[in-house]
Amino acid sequence: MMPDIPLPHPAALRLRLDRAALAANWAALDALSGAARTGAAIKADCYGLGVAAVVPVLAAAGCRDWFVAHWQEAAEAVRFVPAEQVSVLHGPINDAEAAYARVLGVRPVLNSLAQVRRWLAAGGGPCDLMVDTGINRLGLPLTDVGAPEVGQLELVTCMSHLASADEDCAQNAVQLARFRDVAGSVAAQRYSLCNSAGIALGSEYHFDLTRPGLALYGGVPRGELAGLITQVAHPEAAVIQVRALSAGDSVGYNATFTAPAAMRVGVISVGYADGYLRCWSGRGHVLWQGQRLPVLGRVSMDMTIVDLSAAENCGEGDWLGLEYALPEASATSGLSQYELLTLMGRRYSRNI
Numbered sequence: 001m002m003p004d005i006p007l008p009h010p011a012a013l014r015l016r017l018d019r020a021a022l023a024a025n026w027a028a029l030d031a032l033s034g035a036a037r038t039g040a041a042i043k044a045d046c047y048g049l050g051v052a053a054v055v056p057v058l059a060a061a062g063c064r065d066w067f068v069a070h071w072q073e074a075a076e077a078v079r080f081v082p083a084e085q086v087s088v089l090h091g092p093i094n095d096a097e098a099a100y101a102r103v104l105g106v107r108p109v110l111n112s113l114a115q116v117r118r119w120l121a122a123g124g125g126p127c128d129l130m131v132d133t134g135i136n137r138l139g140l141p142l143t144d145v146g147a148p149e150v151g152q153l154e155l156v157t158c159m160s161h162l163a164s165a166d167e168d169c170a171q172n173a174v175q176l177a178r179f180r181d182v183a184g185s186v187a188a189q190r191y192s193l194c195n196s197a198g199i200a201l202g203s204e205y206h207f208d209l210t211r212p213g214l215a216l217y218g219g220v221p222r223g224e225l226a227g228l229i230t231q232v233a234h235p236e237a238a239v240i241q242v243r244a245l246s247a248g249d250s251v252g253y254n255a256t257f258t259a260p261a262a263m264r265v266g267v268i269s270v271g272y273a274d275g276y277l278r279c280w281s282g283r284g285h286v287l288w289q290g291q292r293l294p295v296l297g298r299v300s301m302d303m304t305i306v307d308l309s310a311a312e313n314c315g316e317g318d319w320l321g322l323e324y325a326l327p328e329a330s331a332t333s334g335l336s337q338y339e340l341l342t343l344m345g346r347r348y349s350r351n352i
C-alpha cells in the first residue's frame with residue numbers, strides 16, 4: 001500500500017484567467033469575421049493558458065473549430081470537444097500518426113503530397129489541407145495542388161497561412177491572390193486563410209472560417225484590434241518575504257540596484273523559471289491595490305524583488321499582479337506577445 005500523500009499545496013504563483021474577457025474576445029473576432037465562422041488556435045496548451053480552462057469557455061461562446069499543432073494536443077482537446085471539430089496542423093509524418101488520427105477521429109491537416117498519399121493509403125476520411133502560398137513553412141507547394149491524389153481527398157477545410165498579416169505589406173495581397181486561385185481549383189467544404197491579424201485585413205481575407213489564436217488570449221497584433229481585445233491572462237505572485245533596506249544596500253544577483261535611501265522591499269514568488277525572464281530586471285512593474293510598484297535589480301530563477309515603498313500595508317502572503325497587458329509588456333520586454341504567453345511555464349496554479 002502507498003502511504004497517503006497529501007495533495008500538493010497551491011503554488012504561491014497563479015495565473016488568473018479572465019473568462020469573460022476570453023469569451024468577449026472570441027465574440028469580437030467572430031463579429032469582425034463577418035459571415036465566416038470563427039475557430040480557435042488552441043495549440044501549445046492554449047498558448048500557455050491551459051486547455052482545461054480555456055476550451056470550455058470558447059465552446060460556450062460558440063466556437064466549433066479547433067486547431068492544435070501536435071498529436072498529443074489532439075488527445076487533450078478531445079477530452080473537451082467532439083473529435084470531428086479538431087484539426088491537427090502538424091500532419092501525419094508517418095503511418096502510425098495517420099492511423100492515430102483515424103482512431104481518435106480528429107482531422108489531419110495534410111501538408112505535402114507524401115502526407116496526402118499516406119492518408120489515402122491509411123483509408124482516408126475527412127481531412128484538411130494546408131497549401132503554402134508564401135510562408136514557406138508547412139504546406140503543400142502550389143505546384144502540387146493539381147495532383148490527382150488531392151482530388152481524391154474528402155476535404156473539409158482547405159487552408160493557407162499568412163506570413164506577415166501583422167504588417168501592412170505587399171505579401172498579404174500576394175498570398176490572398178494565390179489562395180483565391182487555390183480555392184478555385186481545390187474542391188473543399190470550406191476555405192480558411194486568416195489568423196488573428198489576418199481578420200483585421202478585411203472581408204476579402206475571411207473566406208469561410210477564421211483561425212485566431214493570439215487575439216483570443218489578449219494579444220493585439222494589429223492596431224485595428226486595439227479597442228476590441230481585452231487582457232485575459234493575469235499572472236499573480238505572492239510576497240514570500242518583506243525586508244527593510246538601508247541606504248546603500250544592494251539587492252539581488254550582481255547588485256544591480258542599490259537603495260538610495262531606506263526603503264521597504266518585497267520578494268515575490270516568480271522568476272525566470274516561470275517565464276518572467278531577466279529582461280524584466282529593473283523594468284517590470286507589479287500592481288497592488290492600484291499602486292504600480294517597480295521591479296528592483298535582477299530577476300532570479302524563482303524570485304523577483306519589488307519596491308514596496310508605496311505599498312505600506314502589503315506583506316507576506318499578499319498577492320501582487322504582474323503588469324502584463326500584452327502589447328505594452330511586449331514593448332517593454334522586447335519579447336513578442338506570443339512568447340509572453342507561451343513562456344509562462346508549469347508552476348502557476350491555473351484554472352482559477
Ligand SMILES: *Cc1c(COP(=O)(O)O)cnc(C)c1O
Pocket residue numbers: 041043067089161194195196197211212213214215
Ligand atoms: C498558430 C496558428 C494560427 C493562429 O495564429 P495567431 O497569429 O495566434 O492568431 C492560425 N493558423 C495556423 C496555421 C497557425 O499555425
